[in-house]
Amino acid sequence: MKNLLFIFSLLLLFSCEIEQKKDIPEFDQESINETKANDKYPTEVYFGDTHLHTDLSMDAGAFGNRIGMDEAYQFARGDQVTSSTGIKTKLLKPLDFLVVADHSDGMGFFPDLMDGKDHVMQYEESVKWKKMIDEGNGGEAAIDIIKTFSQGKMPFKTNDVSMMTPVWKNVVDAAEKYNDPGKFTAFIGYEWTSLIKGNNLHRVVIYRDDGDVAIKQLPFTNEDSSDPERLWDNLEGYEKNTGGKVLAIPHNGNLSNGMMFAETTVSGEVYDKNYVDRRARWEPLYEATQIKGDGETHPFLSPNDEFADYENWDKGNLDMSEAKTNDMLQYEYTRSALKLGLKYKYELGTNPYKFGLIGSTDSHTSLATADDDNFFGKASNVEPGKDRWNHPFIHSEKGTVATWETIASGYAAVWAHENTRASLWDAMMRKETYATTGSRMKVRFFGGWDYSDEDLSNGMVKLGYEKGVPMGGDLSKGEGKPPTFMVYALMDPDQGSLDRIQIVKGWRNEDGSLAEKVYDVVWSGERKAGKDGKVPSVGNSINFENGSWDNSIGATELKKVWTDPSFDPALEAFYYVRVIEIPTPRWTLYDKLNFGAELSDEVPLFSTERAYTSPIWYSPTY
Secondary structure (H helix, E strand, O other): OHHHHHHHHHHHHOOOOOOOOEOOOOOOOHHHHOOOOOOOOOOEEEEEEEEEOOOOOHHHHHOOOOOOHHHHHHHHOOOOEEOOOOOEEOOOOOOOEEEEOOEOOOOOHHHHHHHOOHHHHOOHHHHHHHHHHHOOOHHHHHHHHHHHHHOOOOOOOOOOHHHHHHHHHHHHHHHHHHOEOOOEEEEOEEEEOOEEOOEEOOEEEEEOOOHHHHOOOOOOOOOOOOOHHHHHHHHHHHHHHHOOOEEEEEEOHHHOOOOOOOOEOOOOOEOOHHHHHHHHHHOOEEEEEEOOEEOOOOOOOOOOOOOOOOOOOOOEOOOOOOEOOHHHHHHOOHHHHHHHHHHHHHHHOOOOOOOEEEEOOOEOOOOOOOOHHHOOOOOHHHOOOOOHHHOEEEEEOOEEEEHHHOOOOOEEEEEEOOOOHHHHHHHHHOOOEEEEOOOOOEEEEEEEOOOOHHHHHOOHHHHHHHOEEEOOOEEOOOOOOOOEEEEEEEOOOOOOOEEEEEEEEEEEOOOOOEEEEEEEEEEOOOOOOOOOOOOOOOOOOOEOOOOEEOHHHOEOEEEEEEEOOOOOOOOOEEEEEEEEEOOEEOHHHHHHHHHOOOOOOOOOOEEOOEEEEOOEEEOOOO
16 A cells, blocks of 8 residues: 555656645736737747657667657657656646757667667677666666767667668658647757767757658768767758758767867867858857756856856766866856857857857656656656665766756747747747746847837837847947847746846957856845845745745846946957746755655755846947
């Protein structure tokens, strides 16, 4: 009976019948719906996951994922599914779009391994791995598979055409099956898994095209090349040969040990005009947050930013074969890369890091959830349970990353005209996007020269576009006067209310040095900014005995017109918005309450969810 009650509690916890334990203030939607009838401007934000793995990925399958693309799409669109460990689960709110981005190398190998197919079982290593899994040692098998792959010692070619062709057709067919224009977008995509000495240089590739075009060329693999420039060659060839459209999204710079935004190419060459032009062309977005750590900034890089120490992963590279050193950090994080981009803009005429921001999960469970109270972990061997928090996620003699250090993050938010492949992809290319760590707050950000306070309540969206540019845009010359920015955020009614909106500015000084400053622009309550311009903490209303919280300490919505007080028209600069929620329970607290997990003192129990918009750039040469 005790076991039955435990299973029943699991089903209740992860079903759509969850009663949210929080106070939700009412709010008025009119301020964001005012221009819905105007087709000229995108008036809807769509939330999705651009980075999800199913059992087709070798590592996902080895770690216990036994559900595939059907379940992935069904879950994302709001259906109830059963996880690999037998838990019935459903999103509280469906997603609007999904990219199933399985690893291109060895795509489909693992299902064939489990089925014992001859073309896989002819190898001694395959027999060993299947035996390990059948005997209940799937975790050890997964680590061995990943190690073998990273060392380039797989017994078969991971880009074998005969193996990839039918699997890629299945991937394309599944996306076509679940794509429902106007209601749910299933993008065609994959992950190119570049791994150089354990340093993560992965990219997710997303097609604008339907299946009849995407099927014409097989995905690029790490076995083809681990050099991003060769990936760009492949994407260029795809567009030339098919007439299609495609983009790539780098991710996980925090596990690249300084390689993601290094000042030399993979081949060791100093950046030239051709390189920066091509990188800017093929990589318009960057994945700023996901399960394997948040990547906005780091306390070492931003010592004056009290919110910089958020879910950082700074111990080493992907397989912990090399420990992290501080000199690597500036080449790994979003904000420092945006600053480095200003340097290259000045030196070479093109900013290779002029990217918009998104978040996504990188979940390997087939379940695209970034909700703390419905978090299924990075892989199926750490789905919900009492002891998962202390499971070693990465372990080597150089160090260990425990599962409690993973975070329930994130989602991609896209301002588009409609929920279709073409409209969403086009919005991604123009960088009208933002990243969230899981919350579905709605955020607007416009830059121009003539915004006024009246614009916030007199057609904000219409005037935002007509008098300036949205997130992802470039400010035209303003005749020397400082720019104004219009910011707006509306809370996710199922999450925490809003603490504050900040604008992060980065710029290049005349002497070539790079600088940054974080401005508190608008915040909840009657708090006053100190002499240093910083606003005091909003507090913490969480009841750690039952996981509830009180949203009254935050705001339902925040909005402001802000003018840069230190603008220099001669200097290259960027601006992006960071929205921070009040503290809410972290997934580790839910595990403690729901499963009786006995957590160590170092494990955090709450989080301050946040959003990062794509920047708006200023250049004196525009």
